[in-house]
Amino acid sequence: MRLWAGCDVGSTTGKAVILDESKVLAGAIVESTLDPEKTARQALDRAAADMDIAPAGVEFVRLVGTGYGRLQIPFADENVSEITCHAVGAHHLDPKIRTVVDIGGQDLKAIALNDDGTVMEFAMNDKCAAGTGRFFESMARTFQLSLEQFSDLSLTSTKPVSITAQCSVFAESEVVSLVAQKKAPADIAAGAQLAVVRRVISMARRVGIRPDFTISGGCAKNRGLMQLLGQRLKMKVARLDFDPQLLGALGAALLARRKSA
Amino acid sequence: MIGAATRKDSVYLRWAARNWLRILRLGVNPGPARMLKIRKRYPWVSGFLKVNKLMARLMGERRGAYRQATGFIINRLIDALATIVRDIHRRRDRLVWHEDLVPPEILHAMGLMPFMVEMLGIVLPMVDTELGEAYLDEAENAGLPADTCTLPRMSLGLALRDHFPPPLAIVSSNSPCDGGMSSYAFMQKLSGAPTYRLDLPYRYKDDSAVDYYTNELVKMIDFLEEHTPGRLDDEHLREICTQRNRAMELELTLWDMLRHKPAPLGSDVVFLAHMLFFGLFPGMPQATKMYAGLVEYARQSLQAGGGIPDEKYRVLLWNPATLIFPEIFSWAESEFRATMIMEMLTFNRHPLIDTTSRRSMLRDLARIMMQGPMSQHTRGPVEYFFDDLFFIHEHYSTDMIWMAGHVGCKNTQALLGMMREKCRQKRIPLLTIDYDLGDSRVVSVDGIKEQVRMFMDTVMR
Numbered sequence: 001m002r003l004w005a006g007c008d009v010g011s012t013t014g015k016a017v018i019l020d021e022s023k024v025l026a027g028a029i030v031e032s033t034l035d036p037e038k039t040a041r042q043a044l045d046r047a048a049a050d051m052d053i054a055p056a057g058v059e060f061v062r063l064v065g066t067g068y069g070r071l072q073i074p075f076a077d078e079n080v081s082e083i084t085c086h087a088v089g090a091h092h093l094d095p096k097i098r099t100v101v102d103i104g105g106q107d108l109k110a111i112a113l114n115d116d117g118t119v120m121e122f123a124m125n126d127k128c129a130a131g132t133g134r135f136f137e138s139m140a141r142t143f144q145l146s147l148e149q150f151s152d153l154s155l156t157s158t159k160p161v162s163i164t165a166q167c168s169v170f171a172e173s174e175v176v177s178l179v180a181q182k183k184a185p186a187d188i189a190a191g192a193q194l195a196v197v198r199r200v201i202s203m204a205r206r207v208g209i210r211p212d213f214t215i216s217g218g219c220a221k222n223r224g225l226m227q228l229l230g231q232r233l234k235m236k237v238a239r240l241d242f243d244p245q246l247l248g249a250l251g252a253a254l255l256a257r258r259k260s261a
Numbered sequence: 262m263i264g265a266a267t268r269k270d271s272v273y274l275r276w277a278a279r280n281w282l283r284i285l286r287l288g289v290n291p292g293p294a295r296m297l298k299i300r301k302r303y304p305w306v307s308g309f310l311k312v313n314k315l316m317a318r319l320m321g322e323r324r325g326a327y328r329q330a331t332g333f334i335i336n337r338l339i340d341a342l343a344t345i346v347r348d349i350h351r352r353r354d355r356l357v358w359h360e361d362l363v364p365p366e367i368l369h370a371m372g373l374m375p376f377m378v379e380m381l382g383i384v385l386p387m388v389d390t391e392l393g394e395a396y397l398d399e400a401e402n403a404g405l406p407a408d409t410c411t412l413p414r415m416s417l418g419l420a421l422r423d424h425f426p427p428p429l430a431i432v433s434s435n436s437p438c439d440g441g442m443s444s445y446a447f448m449q450k451l452s453g454a455p456t457y458r459l460d461l462p463y464r465y466k467d468d469s470a471v472d473y474y475t476n477e478l479v480k481m482i483d484f485l486e487e488h489t490p491g492r493l494d495d496e497h498l499r500e501i502c503t504q505r506n507r508a509m510e511l512e513l514t515l516w517d518m519l520r521h522k523p524a525p526l527g528s529d530v531v532f533l534a535h536m537l538f539f540g541l542f543p544g545m546p547q548a549t550k551m552y553a554g555l556v557e558y559a560r561q562s563l564q565a566g567g568g569i570p571d572e573k574y575r576v577l578l579w580n581p582a583t584l585i586f587p588e589i590f591s592w593a594e595s596e597f598r599a600t601m602i603m604e605m606l607t608f609n610r611h612p613l614i615d616t617t618s619r620r621s622m623l624r625d626l627a628r629i630m631m632q633g634p635m636s637q638h639t640r641g642p643v644e645y646f647f648d649d650l651f652f653i654h655e656h657y658s659t660d661m662i663w664m665a666g667h668v669g670c671k672n673t674q675a676l677l678g679m680m681r682e683k684c685r686q687k688r689i690p691l692l693t694i695d696y697d698l699g700d701s702r703v704v705s706v707d708g709i710k711e712q713v714r715m716f717m718d719t720v721m722r
Contacts, residue, residue: 083719112685119719121685206678208685 004260005047005060006252007040008082009069012105012133013218014039015249016047018058019257026050027246032105036069040076043249062260064252068107077256083111083122085251086216091117092254093240093247098210101200102248103219105133108200112207123206133218138172139192143185147222150189154224157190164195171195190224197228212238220244273320276332277313280339284309287343291350299350303424305381306346308392312339315388319529321591326561327568330526331591333558334533337551341541342384348374349426356426357489358452360433360445362636363459364626366505366544367482368432370498371491376426377540378448382415386584386699393699396422405444410669411699412581413444420448428452430488432481434459437635438672457484463641465631474627475620495619501544502614502622508538509613511552516608518559520657523567524575524600525559528607529590532582535607539634574599574721577659579650580666580673581606581635583694585701586709597717602657606634608649639672646676647683654689661690661721663713667698692716 001020008015010032017027028046032039048058065076066085073079082102090097091113102109112121140150161183163174171192178188213235219225221244230237242250287296300306316335320328349356352374359365361379368375385393396418401407403421405414419425431454433445449456459477462470482493512535518525534555538548562568576593578601583589593599611629615621630636638646654662662684666677677693684691694712697703
């Protein structure tokens, strides 16, 4: 069996997707370690295990690395930026997609796609954790909740409070202060979601928001965020029939297959 | 790929020796003792000793006539700077500070010594980014906001440290930006010198605006005649304007040659030439000689198949060039086979000067200043900015635009959204480089490279 793989080593998680000639066979997500090579290896091993193949028995025709750690994957045949990979992955799953916002663990990227799925334009914020997964982690930690519980809590809000801080560090102190003021936790949680939504929309506007619009990255699993985003954008946020956190790895695997086709 | 010419090949060594000779001549005139005093009084002079390092960075892997042209223009730069250092002493009784958008031709014709205040703010970060940082901090500590453009901020820092030669008078203008204007208010107070500010009207492309600005120049001359020993000599002005026209014709020839694919030269050479021509010695015979030399190098380069024979991309750099990373031009050539073909500060389409009368000369000088670097793009209706941008893009058949998004330039930062939309409509790939013109502590050179690589790897893939 001819196999291709994509490996996306992000700041908080490592992802891998394995393809054959026609379909996705497996995908896996692992926590990032300090060593990008090790993270990539663990993600691939986990994906291989899902296919009931011993890691040592897997050989890839071609493997493409992506994500911030892509340059440290020595066994990758090529490395490609995650922006290209998210665009390729989104276009493959839904060719109508024209705008992708990738909300990663520590960065935020807005990508405008051409009709053929290539990147027309992009904007990114990689120097600040505002509007990223790290922001939600700090918010959830403040409430001593898991990310999922935090998201569910925000959905019960009736009157989101305004959180002004754009910076994750200051937002955390602002939330502590709101808790001290006896604001309802659900309203604070919804306020935090709204702060991120505004940040995401602002970033997306830089590349021009054109339908269809979708979100990738781990934060796309945050139901509260997705609901608010749709409301604010006044646009349906397309849900791809695939784990949004694996979109970059999928794009990398597709590029690997395309190159050796 | 471009061949790997060694950093210290014969071309480099020849130009490096000439640069050293030019610097050493300062030991003869004004003489070693005077030179040591000047060095103590103006510590930035030592920065010029690093000029050969700058030349090596700019030369990169360039070869043939293109490499020669790079050495040549750096030699012209050090010659111009050395001349200024020499004259700081020799002509101190005629020294006038002027802003970069004030016509030095008139000061020369009045027998004055023009000292362009912004010159060091341009040159120091290019030579070594750390040379300017202390001046930036000085200005910030004195109250100039930290987000003011680094160019006026560095100039003010130099003035605050008393590292400028004292002026008889100051001539500035209301261009290009508020930061520049406020820095001159500080400088006037610091130096105690009488100051005249030229007022550039908002819409400046009609005849009444040109008349208005011409009258502004007349008032500036009156002011200078009142406060300095300078007197305007019409014949001298005519000689300067005639010489300027010759240089301008050669510059137009050079610009035309850049339309060839592959281009004979990159725009750093052309940019430096224009800066010297426009800001330091316009109308001087050395400017004409400089352009004649560059046209010859460009011709040789074209005959050899172009500056980068396997040119893959042509880039239009917009906004002030990345002073903290002047080798972006040669880096782009070797990394992406991309020639940065033209940039905003160079391509000023202005008329040749009508030398019939004093009024006609002043009128055309007014027009040149109104359409000069930055004036054209940071004042007046937004159409001036975009008309130029897209004209140059088409004229030079560039494949993409790199917007040097200098964080201190509020005027152009405000246009970024519109620029993105317009480029999108025209399907022109646009990269906005976040950086600061003269302060590598804001975004490092590696940070700039990373942004460019990301763009080339995704949008231009």
